[in-house]
Amino acid sequence: MEPVIAIAIGVLTGSGVWLVLRPRTFQVIVGLSLISYAVNLFIFSMGRLKVGAPTFTGGAGASALADPTPQALVLTAIVISFAMTALLLVVTIASRGLTGSDHVDGREDGL
Numbered sequence: 001m002e003p004v005i006a007i008a009i010g011v012l013t014g015s016g017v018w019l020v021l022r023p024r025t026f027q028v029i030v031g032l033s034l035i036s037y038a039v040n041l042f043i044f045s046m047g048r049l050k051v052g053a054p055t056f057t058g059g060a061g062a063s064a065l066a067d068p069t070p071q072a073l074v075l076t077a078i079v080i081s082f083a084m085t086a087l088l089l090v091v092t093i094a095s096r097g098l099t100g101s102d103h104v105d106g107r108e109d110g111l
Contacts, residue, residue, distance in 0.1 A: 005045050012038035025092045025102050029085060036081040040074045047071065 012034050019031025047070030096102050 002045070005041060009038050009041050009045070012041065023103050023105075025095065025104055028104060029088050029092065032088070033081065033085055036077065036084075040077050040081075043070050043077065044074045045070075 016031045016034030016038060019027045019034065022028065022031070047068075092102070101108055
């Protein structure tokens with residue numbers, strides 16, 4: 001299970017970095033979203049991946065439980081990334097209206 005998660009984190013990070021380096025603003029926003037998904041997976045995997053383990057039970061030992069802290073952190077990060085994506089989209093739409101271009105630097109020629 002761990003190699004699959006590691007490969008998924010690597011693919012999401014690589015794709016996100018590649019999209020962040022693109023010249024159009026929508027590609028940058030999608031790239032930032034992919035990077036945030038990769039970070040969420042990384043944080044979630046730091047809580048030790050356990051299939052079918054409950055987060056809290058009354059009499060079980062600490063080794064039988066899944067760590068709830070990474071789950072709470074990922075849930076918070078999802079909400080924050082959603083709000084940041086919405087803010088970036090609004091800023092992008094306003095920038096497109098002011099400059100008439102959706103390039104990151106506002107110029108079509110790239111010079």
